[in-house]
Structures are given as structure tokens and as C-alpha cells.
Amino acid sequence: MPEIKVTPLGAGQDVGRSCILVSIGGKNIMLDCGMHMGYNDDRRFPDFSYITQNGRLTDFLDCLIISHFHLDHCGALPYMSEMVGYDGPIYMTHPTKAICPILLEDFRKITVDKKGETNFFTSQMIKDCMKKVIPLNLHQTVQVDDELEIKAYYAGHVLGAAMVHIKVGSESVVYTGDYNMTPDRHLGAAWIDKCRPDILISESTYATTIRDSKRCRERDFLKKVHESIERGGKVLIPVFALGRAQELCILLETFWERMNLKAPIYFSTGLTEKANHYYKLFITWTNQKIRKTFVQRNMFEFKHIKAFDRSYADNPGPMVVFATPGMLHAGQSLQIFKKWAGNEKNMVIMPGYCVQGTIGHKILNGQRKLEMEGRATLDVKLQVEYMSFSAHADAKGIMQLIRMAEPRNMLLVHGEAVKMEFLKGKIEQEFSIDCYMPANGETTTVTTNPSVPVDISLNLLKREMALGGPLPDPKKPRTMHGTLIMKENSLKLVSSEQALKELGLNEHQLRFTCHVQLQDPHSDADTLHRIYTHLKSVLKGYTIQHLPDGTVIVESIVIKVSSSAEDSNTKVLLLSWSYQVKTWTLFLERFTLIYNGVLPGG
Amino acid sequence: EMEDAEFEDILDDWFIESLKTYKDLHVYQLEHPTQVLEWTSGNSVCVAGYSQSKNEILELRLPLKLLADENKSLCAERDFKVSHGGFTDGPVRCLTHIPGTRCAVTNDGLSSDLQVWDLGGEESDVIRRTGSIKGKRSASERGSRIAARPSSAPQVLHGAQISDVQLTELASGETLYKLETDSADPLSSLQFVSDTVFLAGCCNGSVYVADTRTSAPPQLSHSPSSAESVIWWTDAAAGPHPSSRRVIRVSSSGQAVVSDLRNLGGAGCQAQLDVQTPGRCSQVKVSWAPTLDDCISVSGFSGVVQIYNTRLWGAEPQEARPLFEHRGHAVSSQQTDDSVPTFVTSHIWHPERPRTLLSAASDGSVHVWDWVDPNRQGGSPTP
Numbered sequence: 012m013p014e015i016k017v018t019p020l021g022a023g024q025d026v027g028r029s030c031i032l033v034s035i036g037g038k039n040i041m042l043d044c045g046m047h048m049g050y051n052d053d054r055r056f057p058d059f060s061y062i063t064q065n066g067r068l069t070d071f072l073d074c075l076i077i078s079h080f081h082l083d084h085c086g087a088l089p090y091m092s093e094m095v096g097y098d099g100p101i102y103m104t105h106p107t108k109a110i111c112p113i114l115l116e117d118f119r120k121i122t123v124d125k126k127g128e129t130n131f132f133t134s135q136m137i138k139d140c141m142k143k144v145i146p147l148n149l150h151q152t153v154q155v156d157d158e159l160e161i162k163a164y165y166a167g168h169v170l171g172a173a174m175v176h177i178k179v180g181s182e183s184v185v186y187t188g189d190y191n192m193t194p195d196r197h198l199g200a201a202w203i204d205k206c207r208p209d210i211l212i213s214e215s216t217y218a219t220t221i222r223d224s225k226r227c228r229e230r231d232f233l234k235k236v237h238e239s240i241e242r243g244g245k246v247l248i249p250v251f252a253l254g255r256a257q258e259l260c261i262l263l264e265t266f267w268e269r270m271n272l273k274a275p276i277y278f279s280t281g282l283t284e285k286a287n288h289y290y291k292l293f294i295t296w297t298n299q300k301i302r303k304t305f306v307q308r309n310m311f312e313f314k315h316i317k318a319f320d321r322s323y324a325d326n327p328g329p330m331v332v333f334a335t336p337g338m339l340h341a342g343q344s345l346q347i348f349k350k351w352a353g354n355e356k357n358m359v360i361m362p363g364y365c366v367q368g369t370i371g372h373k374i375l376n377g378q379r380k381l382e383m384e385g386r387a388t389l390d391v392k393l394q395v396e397y398m399s400f401s402a403h404a405d406a407k408g409i410m411q412l413i414r415m416a417e418p419r420n421m422l423l424v425h426g427e428a429v430k431m432e433f434l435k436g437k438i439e440q441e442f443s444i445d446c447y448m449p450a451n452g453e454t455t456t457v458t459t460n461p462s463v464p465v466d467i468s469l470n471l472l473k474r475e476m477a478l479g480g481p482l483p484d485p486k487k488p489r490t491m492h493g494t495l496i497m498k499e500n501s502l503k504l505v506s507s508e509q510a511l512k513e514l515g516l517n518e519h520q521l522r523f524t525c526h527v528q529l530q531d532p533h534s535d536a537d538t539l540h541r542i543y544t545h546l547k548s549v550l551k552g553y554t555i556q557h558l559p560d561g562t563v564i565v566e567s568i569v570i571k572v573s574s575s576a577e578d579s580n581t582k583v584l585l586l587s588w589s590y591q592v593k594t595w596t597l598f599l600e601r602f603t604l605i606y607n608g609v610l611p612g613g
Numbered sequence: 614e615m616e617d618a619e620f621e622d623i624l625d626d627w628f629i630e631s632l633k634t635y636k637d638l639h640v641y642q643l644e645h646p647t648q649v650l651e652w653t654s655g656n657s658v659c660v661a662g663y664s665q666s667k668n669e670i671l672e673l674r675l676p677l678k679l680l681a682d683e684n685k686s687l688c689a690e691r692d693f694k695v696s697h698g699g700f701t702d703g704p705v706r707c708l709t710h711i712p713g714t715r716c717a718v719t720n721d722g723l724s725s726d727l728q729v730w731d732l733g734g735e736e737s738d739v740i741r742r743t744g745s746i747k748g749k750r751s752a753s754e755r756g757s758r759i760a761a762r763p764s765s766a767p768q769v770l771h772g773a774q775i776s777d778v779q780l781t782e783l784a785s786g787e788t789l790y791k792l793e794t795d796s797a798d799p800l801s802s803l804q805f806v807s808d809t810v811f812l813a814g815c816c817n818g819s820v821y822v823a824d825t826r827t828s829a830p831p832q833l834s835h836s837p838s839s840a841e842s843v844i845w846w847t848d849a850a851a852g853p854h855p856s857s858r859r860v861i862r863v864s865s866s867g868q869a870v871v872s873d874l875r876n877l878g879g880a881g882c883q884a885q886l887d888v889q890t891p892g893r894c895s896q897v898k899v900s901w902a903p904t905l906d907d908c909i910s911v912s913g914f915s916g917v918v919q920i921y922n923t924r925l926w927g928a929e930p931q932e933a934r935p936l937f938e939h940r941g942h943a944v945s946s947q948q949t950d951d952s953v954p955t956f957v958t959s960h961i962w963h964p965e966r967p968r969t970l971l972s973a974a975s976d977g978s979v980h981v982w983d984w985v986d987p988n989r990q991g992g993s994p995t996p
């Protein structure tokens with residue numbers, strides 16, 4: 012039976028990175044190539060030894076698809092393509108292609124420059140890797156080769172995130188990457204059509220959660236900012252150029268207006284330029300509302316938010332500043348942080364994950380004394396707030412997605428089977444589909460039941476119907492005989508005669524003969540008659556005829572009797588049958604024994 | 614489905630007010646609404662559906678951020694974790710956790726039979742049905758109330774009407790005690806006030822107090838009102854001192870009566886609660902605050918949970934104003950059918966955190982909120 016194999020690479024329970032191998036219709040596809048942010052050694056890279064023990068991966072993979080720019084989905088990409096070696100196509104959406112190299116370079120700088128690591132990919136490797144990228148548009152079918160096609164769908168979550176539909180022949184798989192089913196402030200909700208894939212592959216990380224509302228996260232953000240401003244403190248919000256920054260800005264602007272607040276809000280210039288640039292490029296990827304806002308005005312022409320000048324950091328009184336980079340690892344946000352860290356009235360709000368080695372990571376782990384360059388220590392007295400705004404689907408979201416796509420099977424990666432039994436049961440009950448949960452490094456094989464549509468000739472159909480019997484149904488398929496003709500892309504079933512005619516061939520018949528010797532003193536005609544009578548009694552239910560031309564016909568086996576030339580008491584039975592009647596040989600052997608035993612005077 | 618909200622939409626009055634009126638606020642949307650909220654530990658609750666056919670029972674672990682005291686600001690985790698889940702064949706109208714175990718008992722509101730469940734442990738996240746307890750009645754309009762014995766081996770007190778109340782040992786199914794009374798009044802509440810003494814509140818407002826150790830007849834306190842169509846709900850404060858053991862009764866017309874447990878018929882205090890749509894309610898919940906003296910909470914009349922300070926009440930019934938109102942369910946209702954307003958189906962106080970409550974509503978919302986006492990607020994709410 013045809014089957015699809017899915018293997019999440021990695022070992023044991025570690026869930027920090029995504030890298031999934033799919034084998035479908037003879038093609039091998041890698042989905043995502045993430046870096047595990049918790050490890051410092053080779054364990055952070057996916058384990059490619061499953062594919063090949065050594066050597067390049069090009070021959071083993073038909074393509075690699077990256078779902079979005081988060082490092083746990085693309086962080087190992089340059090390592091895989093340039094250090095392990097892969098020269099095949101790498102697919103990702105346009106925004107992902109634009110943003111990935113920036114994040115990878117930032118990440119590389121932190122890891123190599125800040126942490127002094129050596130076995131890591133270089134800037135050149137990032138550039139070389141991105142040259143292999145083929146960008147995808149939403150809802151556009153891309154032929155990877157003659158048989159493999161892929162299509163990207165909107166996933167929400169972050170700018171450019173996609174769910175991908177992979178099809179080979181009539182088998183297909185959908186991989187969700189990270190997605191969310193409720194619209195965000197700046198992104199829409201994931202959407203897919205009723206594509207009915209054989210397998211829907213999704214992360215199980217948030218499958219057993221129920222998400223707190225966006226409103227409450229925003230409430231907490233505004234509350235904390237407001238409280239700091241009210242006591243005269245300064246609030247630093249380190250952000251990446253894209254995504255949450257715009258959302259938070261618009262939120263603050265609206266809040267300031269509503270509350271009639273006077274404290275200044277600043278946006279560092281580097282942010283403005285980059286963000287404007289990217290939003291212009293990828294306007295179709297954002298939420299309807301953002302698009303409207305952007306079209307109506309320049310994204311960053313706010314009433315209350317102004318461009319930042321670094322001298323402002325020393326101004327007295329409360330203020331809010333959005334500055335890059337997001338993890339406080341360098342640049343303007345770090346400079347501002349150093350100035351403000353010593354005052355407990357101040358606050359820094361970290362809106363996302365910070366990579367190990369960055370100041371952001373350290374303060375989020377509670378570190379209150381930081382070692383800076385020149386062995387100076389910085390006392391962290393300001394308030395540190397960690398807030399997560401990332402949009403993920405939860406238990407309800409997964410059910411909604413399954414309802415949308417109608418997969419035949421569900422597969423959840425990165426979960427612990429004992430912690431997911433309930434969800435598995437829920438999916439199986441509500442949708443009557445199997446739910447698989449492979450451990451990392453484990454392969455799940457899903458048997459598919461692809462239907463191959465074939466046209467049947469009317470004549471053949473009529474002939475089959477004339478034979479009577481029950482009509483075919485999915486539970487009781489009916490066997491029939493015909494000839495399958497495969498011409499170009501069509502398949503048709505016709506009768507053998509018609510096939511021969513179309514092919515311009517004459518029909519040949521294969522007839523088998525065998526001789527059976529018997530001892531019987533009777534005349535040829537008598538012997539034949541006795542054989543006829545005997546067969547009629549032992550072969551009930553079969554059509555047995557005794558023809559005037561001296562033959563007995565059992566179904567389509569012809570029996571003739573003649574006497575041996577040497578001895579008239581020896582009779583020779585000539586049996587002949589056509590190719591279809593193979594099973595009769597066994598029967599006939601038994602017939603001979605019966606005959607010899609039963610007939611007297613034998 | 615949810616529409617794209619303008620930024621301006623979220624900054625409605627309630628939202629702005631909430632910045633000052635709540636310390637913490639979490640809003641969740643379950644797939645199906647629940648009528649039950651029951652603590653299974655200091656940081657986990659059970660909820661369950663009440664549709665006619667198949668439903669889910671879920672055990673939810675509270676978000677880490679809510680419970681973190683020291684490193685609260687460094688914790689970004691705001692979500693419920695579905696730690697265990699199971700399926701039921703019918704609605705769940707009542708769910709009681711057996712203290713000290715991983716066992717829960719439910720009733721479907723259609724008969725007085727009880728279902729017994731294993732909530733699961735580390736090895737599995739599935740909640741499984743392990744047995745049942747036969748009640749007195751095969752068909753019951755309201756179903757049974759259930760109370761778990763606070764200490765001792767797992768035993769449940771249950772019954773649909775006062776004459777049916779019995780104490781059953783879970784392991785053996787043996788009936789250890791039966792309340793001796795002829796009255797057929799349906800029950801609206803049942804709870805232990807000590808390890809052996811329990812209080813049974815009837816729908817007509819009368820309250821029975823009995824001791825499971827004796828077969829002596831229960832003490833009966835008659836209803837505060839003789840009005841026929843009025844339904845009453847009761848809660849007893851489980852205070853450490855006998856002197857703090859008070860009982861509150863709330864009626865469907867919004868009348869509230871507080872009395873001392875040892876002197877139920879005596880002079881206590883009363884009030885006319887400020888409830889919308891009095892008379893239209895079926896799932897009223899009234900509860901004493903576990904750690905705030907004299908505070909009670911009421912829900913079920915509308916989409917609001919109200920908190921009152923009973924110390925301000927006098928002997929004569931006067932209109933009482935709530936100390937605090939949680940209007941979240943009404944304000945941000947996810948109800949698709951506008952003709953049926955959202956109402957709060959249940960609420961519970963956190964056993965230790967003084968002002969933390971959970972509330973659930975008919976639109977499937979579940980809120981976790983830590984309110985600020987308006988009398989202790991610094992400054993007035995912002996415009």
C-alpha cells in the first residue's frame with residue numbers, strides 16, 4: 012500500500028526546534044531547519060544523520076521549505092546548506108526571504124562575537140545560502156519537479172509565515188509551521204481551503220493550552236507603562252524592526268489620546284526606516300486594518316510618537332522609547348538601557364524571546380548585576396517585565412484548522428505522548444481520523460489510500476452489468492476483467508477485444524493440453540460416457556456437457572478419449588484448457604485418482 | 614467569529630477602568646461553556662460542559678504568571694494549561710473534588726445518580742470514569758447536590774431532595790448515613806461545615822443542619838420568606854472559629870439574609886441586593902470569601918459577579934450597593950445570539966489569595982481576576 016513517512020528530526024523530548032522530514036510519493040522534503048536555542052553545542056543543530064551519515068544532503072532531498080523567520084524554524088539553515096551541504100531548492104515566502112538573513116546575521120554576531128564560538132556559520136554562508144532560495148507567493152502552485160508541487164497558505168503568526176501544502180500525484184501533506192486562528196492586531200488569521208490532505212502536520216506545543224486574550228496582554232502592557240510614567244519613570248521597549256513594534260506603537264498612541272497623556276513617546280529612527288521599507292514591500296501580508304492605516308497615513312506619522320535622538324535619553328521626566336535591537340545585545344537599545352538601568356522608577360519591557368548570550372536573556376533570567384565591557388558592572392535596578400505577544404493557535408485553534416482543511420490523518424510533533432492522549436482522543440472522536448504523535452527521531456508511517464480515477468468504456472460497463480450480481484460499493488469492491496490503457500495522462504479500462512483492436516493486434520489463445528492414461532476395456536465412446544457420468548456426480552454445480560462430436564466439456568475444459576495404439580485397454584484422455592483455467596490442473600490430478608479408485612475393472 | 618477590532622474598540626470604558634480596578638485580569642474562551650468550577654488543587658480547576666449529549670471535563674492549571682509572587686514580572690506565561698481531559702455522555706451540572714485524592718464526583722442534573730472519575734496523574738492526561746453511585750431517584754428535575762467530606766476516607770454526601778441526603782463511601786459504595794426527614798424539598802446546596810456536620814439548603818429557603826455521626830433529627834431553620842415562587846441559595850462560611858460560621862441565604866428576588874450557624878433563626882442582618890433581572894435566574898451562586906471577613910459574592914442574575922461587604926448590612930432589609938462588580942462577562946460577551954444575554958454560570962474564590970476569583974459564563978468565557986478594593990485604591994479611577 013502506498014504510504015507517507017514523517018520523521019521529526021532531533022532526539023528524545025527536546026522541543027526547541029523544528030525540522031521535519033517527509034517522504035511522499037518517492038520524494039523527500041525537509042520542513043523547516045530550526046536551531047535549538049537552549050544548547051551551546053552541536054545539539055542545537057538538527058540531527059541530519061538520519062538522512063545520511065556523512066556527505067552532502069543534495070542527493071537525498073528534493074526540496075527544503077521554511078515556514079517563517081523565527082530562529083527555531085530557520086536558525087540552522089546556513090549550517091545545513093553550507094556546512095553540511097545542500098544545493099537543492101529552498102522555498103520560503105518573500106517576507107521570510109527578506110527577513111531571515113537579518114535575523115541570522117544578528118544571531119551569528121551574538122553567538123560568535125559575544126560568546127566567542129568558533130564552529131558556526133559565517134556571514135558569507137548566510138549570503139550563499141539565501142542565493143538558493145526560491146520565493147513563494149500565497150496560493151500559487153509551484154512545481155518543484157514533474158511530480159512534486161507545493162503551495163503556500165497564510166498562517167498569521169508573524170509577517171510572512173506560511174502553512175505549506177505538498178502534493179505528489181494524489182497524495183498530499185499540509186505542514187502548518189506556527190500559526191494562529193484568531194486575527195492579530197497586525198496580522199490576519201490562518202486560512203486554508205478544504206484541501207483534504209492525507210496528513211496535516213502541526214506542532215503540539217500549544218495544543219494543550221487555552222490562550223489568554225490579546226486584550227488582557229495589552230491591558231497588562233498599558234498598565235505597566237502607565238504606572239511607570241505616573242511615577243516619573245522611563246520605559247524602554249527593545250523591539251525588532253517589524254511586527255509587534257507597530258502594533259504596540261498604535262496601541263500606545265491610541266491610549267495616550269484616550270487618557271490625554273503628555274509624556275513623550277519616541278521611536279528610534281533606524282526602526283522607522285526599516286519598518287516602512289518592509290511594510291511597503293509586504294503590505295499584502297498584514298491585517299486589513301494595518302493596511303488601511305498604512306495607506307491612509309505614513310505608518311509612523313503619529314501625533315504622540317516622535318523620532319528619537321540619542322540625546323533625549325538624558326532628558327528628565329517620564330518617557331517611553333522604542334529602540335532596536337530587540338534583545339539588548341548591541342546598538343541603541345543597549346545604550347539607553349545602560350543609562351536607565353540604575354533607576355528603580357524606570358522599566359524595560361521585553362516583548363519577546365531573547366537568545367542566550369544577550370543582555371536581554373540575562374535580565375529575563377533575573378540577573379541584577381551585569382558585566383559590561385572593560386569589566387565594569389552594571390546594577391540593574393529598573394523593573395524588568397517580560398511580556399509575550401506572540402500569536403499561537405491553542406487547543407481550540409487546532410480543532411478549527413482541522414475543520415477547515417479536513418485531513419484524513421492528523422500528526423502532532425513535539426509533544427509527549429502521555430500528555431497528549433486526551434487531545435488525540437478528542438481529534439479521533441470528533442473527526443474520526445487517526446492522530447499520530449511521533450517522538451523526535453521516530454518515523455510515523457501513514458498508509459494512504461489514493462484513488463486512481465480510470466474511465467471505463469461503456470461496452471465493458473454494460474457487459475459487467477449483464478453478468479448480474481451485486482452492484483459494487485466501497486465496502487464490497489467487485490473484481491472485473493479488462494485491459495487498462497495508459498495514454499498520456501489518461502487512464503481507461505476497456506474490454507480485451509477492444510484493446511486488441513485499438514492496438515491493432517490479433518488475439519492469441521494459449522491452450523494447455525495434458526494426457527491422462529487410464530486402464531479401461533470399454534470402447535472409447537463408453538469410456539467417455541462413463542467419465543461423463545462420473546464427473547456429473549462428483550462435480551456438482553459445474554456445467555458439464557456431453558457433445559455429439561465425442562467430447563465432454565467441463566466448464567471450458569475439453570475432454571476426449573482415444574485408445575492407445577499399442578493396447579486397446581489403455582485409454583488416453585486428452586484434456587485441454589485455455590490459459591484462464593490454471594486451477595483445474597490440481598483438480599484434474601485428483602480426478603484421476605478418484606477415477607482409478609472408483610471405476611470397476613480399471 | 615471575532616471581527617477585526619479597531620484599536621479604539623479595546624479602549625472601552627471598562628477596559629480603561631480595569632487598569633486601576635484589577636491587579637490581574639485574564640480572559641479565556643472555552644470551546645463550550647461550563648456550569649462548574651471546582652478547585653482540584655491550589656493551582657488547578659475543573660470545568661465541564663452541560664450540553665445534552667457528549668461533553669468534556671477539563672482540568673486546567675492556572676497560568677504561572679498569576680500565581681508567581683516573586684518573579685511575577687519575569688514570567689510571561691498567561692495561558693491555561695489543559696493538564697487533563699475526559700469525555701462524559703451527558704451534561705455535568707455538579708462536580709465535586711474529593712480532597713486529598715485525584716478523584717471527582719459528578720451529577721448530570723437529570724437523575725440523582727453520581728458518576729465517579731479518576732482525574733489522572735503523571736502517567737496519563739486522560740480523565741476516566743471509574744464507577745457510579747446510585748442515588749435515590751432515577752429522574753430528577755434538578756439533579757443532586759454533592760459535598761465531599763473534608764477529611765477522612767473518601768466519602769460523598771449527596772441527594773436531590775432533603776429526604777434523600779445520604780453519605781456514601783466511595784470505595785465500597787456503602788451508605789454510611791442517611792438524613793432522617795420526611796420533607797421532599799429539593800436541595801439547592803449541600804456542604805460540610807466541619808468534618809461531620811453539614812448544612813443542606815433547600816430551594817424554598819429552609820436550611821437543615823445535621824451531624825453524620827448521629828441519627829438525631831436535623832436542626833431546621835425555616836425559610837426567611839413564605840413567597841412561593843421564590844428560590845433560595847445558601848452558603849456557609851467555613852471559618853476556623855465556630856463564631857465565624859455564618860450562613861447566607863440569597864433569593865431569586867435578590868433578598869439576602871445572614872445568620873449565625875448556631876442560631877439560624879435568630880437576628881442576623883439582611884439586605885436587598887442590587888441585582889438586575891431579579892426572578893430570572895437559575896444558576897445563582899452565593900459564596901463567602903475564604904479570607905476576607907464579611908465579604909460575599911453573588912452571581913447568576915446577569916453577566917456580572919458582585920461582591921458585597923455584609924458588615925454594612927443591618928437588621929432591616931435595605932438596598933445594598935456592591936463593594937465591587939466584575940462586569941467582564943457582560944462587557945466582552947462572545948455570545949453570538951443577542952436575544953439571550955450572557956449570564957454568569959458559576960464563580961469561585963481562590964482558597965488563599967484574598968481577592969482572586971474565577972468566573973464562568975454562558976458564552977464559554979472564563980475569567981480569572983484579582984480585584985482591587987476600592988476603599989484601598991490610591992486615587993480615583995482614570996477618566
